[in-house]
Amino acid sequence: MLDTVIQQALNALQLGSYYSLIALGYCLVYGVLLLINFAHGDIFMVGAYIAFFAATFFMGQHALIPPASPISVKLVFAGFFALILTAALSFAIKKKPQAAGQKSYSYPATLAGIFIAFTAIVYVWGQDIKLDTGADKLMVFAATLPLTMVLTSVVGVFIERVAYKPLRLKGANRLYVVITALMMGIILEYGNLSLLGANRLSFPTLLPRVIFDVGEAKISITKLSAILASFLVFSLLQWIVTRTKLGMAMRAVSYDKFAVPLMGIPLDAVIVFTFFLGSSMAGLAGLLYAMNFPVLDPFMGALVGWKAFVAAVVGGIGDIRGAFVGGFLLAFLEVIVAAVFSSELRDLISFTILLGILTWKPTGLFGKPKTTKI
């Protein structure tokens, strides 16, 4: 009996870690821009696909260049690839010409450049490794992780530039931005469908199948890594938001978007950073999710994204602790309902309970009521 309880708790922790990771992205963007980024679930899907291509790329299985080609060809290709990516990223975050003495915020591009150089090296070197041993796959995983996070962030920032920023500059109502976000999500889904076709992709096994015993209960290393990652990311975010200057700037933008530029805080850079951070977590979630559920399809982000959104709202959207706790709360409710009642009642009962929580505390568990300034 106890074993079953422990096993179900581990199951819930695992499921909750994805919800939390995605909910944190919703929460960050909402916190800063008061915008519910409904495309976030689909950015998560894009993250999973990027992870797939990054992993197969590192494993040398990708058809882009044949594994047998000489090292010079590989180097040229990798360099070209790096050039394009860096250019795309700097285009995405390019700022208008600065006044003298003002600081230029191009560090994400520099960061990406470093990652991409790393990618190129690992790729070239990775051609010669044999993927029979766990240690080599671990290297592929170690290289896939940062690349996925960076590339997914590029997608997130690109969407912000293309879809949300023009509306923001026009001063459009928040409602239109939300509708734009929904539309972006659909564009990502169907763009993927038409680009890659409807067939499923099978995510390669990156981590060796090691299963730990917790009494009679079992947990695999992929599940454990998802749980650990969610706790790590949560701590990191909490630190960034409460302890760093950028975090302070984010909170300031959240407090008053119009007064902030007057104080010399670069509004645009803060927003880009927020999207960068939120999307990189979606990318991380996508990679971990794909490792546990290795069948990828273009619509995989829709349902998970919705659930993470609900989790963020229940936790109190805009509050990092709220999103984190909300994700796990939703997962625990789902698993408890499936374990105690029948699993077809899972979503019905767990979402009814969440509705009850919102009725009892409309701002969510950690949210504070906002007063309107007159």
Added chain:
Amino acid sequence: MKKLLVALLVAAFAFPAAAFSADTIKIGFNIPLTGDIPKVGEMSKDAAEMLKEKINGAGGLEVGGKKYMLDFVYVDNEAKPESAVNAALKLIEGEKVLAMVGPQGSGRAIPAGEIANNNKTVMMSAWSTNPKTTQDRPYVFRACFLDDFQGPVAAKFATEQLKAKTAAVLYDVASDYPKGLAEFFKKDFEKLHGAGSVVAFETFTTKDVDFSAQLTKILKAKPDVLFTPQYYNEVPLIVKQARELGYKGPILGSDSWGSAELMALCGDDCKGQYFVTHYAAAGAKGATKEFIDAFNAKFKQIPDDVGALTWDATGMVLAAIKKMGAISGDLAKDRTALRDAMATMRDFDGITGKMSYDGKTGDPVKCAVIVKITDKGEFAFHESVCP
């Protein structure tokens, strides 16, 4: 200028209708080219195209001494029931097809069958095994066995070959096919081993990917065999999660496992498992082997059961058209004549077995095959079970 445009538009819309009355026979395909099971649609389309090329290449289909060219129209039903209904209406009323092949799976074939029957158009489902598809629908036929046959076959195989005394079932409660088959399996397994021998009967809903809560419950009940009648895109997730939670017993599948894409998605986890299906590609003989070789040469892959069944289903519709004697050109009359020709079809020699209709229902009597997934990932013939 405007008038010219209008005239062009009218001509464009009128053209397809005109094309039909000429020497072509138009057959519609209601198949999932996107959605959850796109491989099913791809395989169906490939098999149909191959058949069309074969017949058109030989000068067309001869009906009553006159040669007709074949025109196949493919409409995507996205593997969704509501889209399958729309696709059926589009084919029957818009494209004015003589007959419709598909939808393939029962979840789509049951609602689309209603439309075809109401519009008095022959519908030929290749792969739908749920009894409701053809029930009280004289215009609806199928080319495969039924779940009330497949269920007992699976239960008997689990008992005799896998030596199971208890079983667990995990299925999607929101889809007609897995739900129906899970219930038939439960009924027949309990008939063999007494009430309560199905120790866990767990459900999930379409699009779920995390089954660990249900699988934990199943593992706690300690079943000898796990039966999961799910589609090939869900099977890898179920098998992988069951293994990671520590399940060591056999996992038994149904004909929905038999897609060419199963092994690409599932990998080593599915090797050594069994499933019930319509035909086995590895080690086939005669006409079946010829079909497999031709298909493999053309599309560079081994056809799965959907491909083989679509070949048979389409072939049977064409045989019935030949049997009609002559095509009058009056669509309603031809559709009814085709229905009568189909209902009296006896001993059609398909590559998945001989098929006959008894005139009362659209269900052929066919044998089932149990396939074992070998260590090489091939679907190898294990045994054949006939009614």
